[in-house]
Amino acid sequence: EVVYKFTPTDAGTYWWHAHYGAQYIDGLRGPLIIRNPNDPHKGEYDEELTIQLTDWYHTQSEILTSNFLNNIVNPDGDEPVWETSLLNGLGNFNCAKTKLVCNTTQPVTRFNFIPGKRYRLRIINMAAFAAYDFSIDNHQMKVIEVDGVDTVTSSVINMIKINVAQRYSVIVTADAGNGNFWMRAKSIFGNPWTSLPKGSFPKGFNPNVVATVTYTNTQYATPLSQPWTQITRINDIMLVPYVSQKVKLIPDVTFLIQFGIY
Secondary structure, X not given: OOOOOOOOOOOEEEEEEOOOOOHHHHOOEEEEEEOOOOXXXXXXXXXXXXXXXXXXXXXXXXXXXXXXXXXXXXXXXXXXXXXXXXXXXXXXXXXXXXXXXXOOOOOOOEEEEOOOOEEEEEEEEOOOOOEEXXXXXXXXXXXXXXXXXXXXXXOOEOOEXXXXXXXEEEEEEOOOOOOEEEEEEEEXXXXXXXXXXXXXXXXXXXXXXXXEEEEOOOOOOOOOOOOOOOOOOOOHHHOOEOOOOOOOOOOOHHHHHHOOOO
């Protein structure tokens, strides 16, 4: 057992991962939460949960990297495409589409909500390429932290877009009454960093992942809830750091030279 001891300088939601080649996408990664004893949002939530979103590949990263860099195997330089996604390590795949050992009854991650409680969800995108739209059916949320920086509590929204390595903290109130609800992370395509090679999907491709939210006064069942049809998102540019960030007064010389200003 190896124990690393260090003194953090910034509180917030972070994550750790292996860094030998692309090794972390094989699963060697996890959350790193540094809690602030003077959390400015402490009175706004009762409990916290960590949500880890990842893309998942059925081929080891060493082979993926080798094929990606091989101009004979991959003449167009296309990035590897994931087979499915995971939420806190669990997801689903059509076992008929693979010859690998596969469990058709694999459960999804389940969360129990107590009616009236306010939950801080620390959402971390640990994927290699996948960006996600994250939401919970019938539940709204407010952003209070982005990438380790506390923000002034945002307006009410029902979906966030989270790119690779990003982290968001949101507050969700368990106010949907009794029932079972889907928590959803839907892969985003069409941007330069989320494009797929010429529409080439892996066999059985399942880019999205779900988990369930069950209220404690409700018997668990497969949710029948529907995704949001009217989407409300936060404009990240409008988020305000809880503590004002000082502006650097001395010009960055490298930046000035790069643009030919002397």
